[in-house]
Amino acid sequence: MVITAKQEALVVNSWNEMKDDAPTFALKFFLRLFEIIPSAAKRFSFLRDSNLPLDKNPKLKAHAMGVFVMTCEAATQLRKTGRVNVGANTSVQHLASVHFKAGVADVHFEVLKFALLETIKEAVPYMWSEELKEAWSESYDHLVVAIKNEM
Amino acid sequence: MVITAKQEALVVNSWNEMKDDAPTFALKFFLRLFEIIPSAAKRFSFLRDSNLPLDKNPKLKAHAMGVFVMTCEAATQLRKTGRVNVGANTSVQHLASVHFKAGVADVHFEVLKFALLETIKEAVPYMWSEELKEAWSESYDHLVVAIKNEM
Known part of the structure; x- marks a missing residue:
């Protein structure tokens, strides 16, 4: 088993804490990415073709939520099936291609992981620990490996 | 003139504040880089070939100090000559080749800039401002452009 029951619980419980404000945290997560790598914004067609400020772009928020939710769900999928399954409306192959x-x-992917962990640390500082960091890291790493294997 | 007298003063004055603890700040600067991009450490021959922990590696500290000092000195060089001159014992061409x-x-280079600015913010929080950030950013950007032009 690639992820322990405790790790899954850490991910799911911290997600439940963040859930109500998830769109805000998700946006912060990607704004952090662009703070570290400003040029990354140019890779998103919906940011290149838009005049809206980053933090007002609804597609960025939706994309960021997607990544956040997928990473959380990866923990449960890994426990259940031993592999990552990104969802009914999309596929790992599609994500890899995009x-x-x-x-x-x-x-x-490395910088995005850092941004994700920093966002969680700021969102639930009272839950933050090396173990929580490791649990989210495991989920994220497996999701990324699944995508990269198809790239 | 690519950098204003005020920007040069902001860089030099904040450097003077950090100078006494510069090796510590320089090390933090590069440890921050490796926190964001762990794989970057593998690009340094003196890290690949060493069993020392990163924070104990004297060559890493020396390298980090070099980058920090060069960025600071770039501000003064840009004011004086309009261009970056990396130092007597090295050359922009050599840095580009390495x-x-x-x-x-x-x-x-983008992530390193973020790490540098975060390090300065933590080192001299009482001096930190958008203008200070801009001043160091200008110096860094010109140094990097000089290196990249030769790459």
Whole structure:
């Protein structure tokens, strides 16, 4: 089993704490990414073609929520089936193709992971621990490996 | 003039505040980089070939100090000559060649800039402002452009 029952519980419980404000945290998560790599914004077609400020772009918020939710759900899927299954309306193959076309490299996935963990740390500081960090890291890493394997 | 007298003063004055503890701040600066992009450590020959923990590696500290000092000095050089001159014992061409061989990409320079600014913010919080951030950003950007032009 690639993820322990305790790790799944850590991810799910902290997600339940963040859930009500998830769109806000998700947006912060991606704004953090663009703070670290400003050029990454140019890789998103819906940001390139828009005049809206980043924090007002509804598609960015939706995309960020998608990543956040998928990472959380990966923990449960890994426990249940031993693999990541990104959802009914999309597929790992589709995600791989979109990210490949956008020129996403390993380093972008690394920075996004840092941004995710920093966002969680700020969202639930009273729950934050090395174990919580490890649990989210495991989920994220498996999700990314699944996507990269198809890229 | 690519940098204003006020920007040069902001960089030099904040550097003077940090100078006594510069090796510590420089190390934090690069540890921050590796926190965001763990794989970046593999690009440094002196880290690949060493069993020392990152924070005990004397070459990492020296390298980090070099980058920090060069960025600070770039402000003064830009005021004086309008261009960046990295120092008597090295050259922009040499730095470009080393970074090219190590496979350093634009995104690494972006993340390093973020790490530098975060380090300064933590080192001199009482001096931190948008203007100070801009001043260090200008210096750093010109230094990086000089290196990238030769890459």
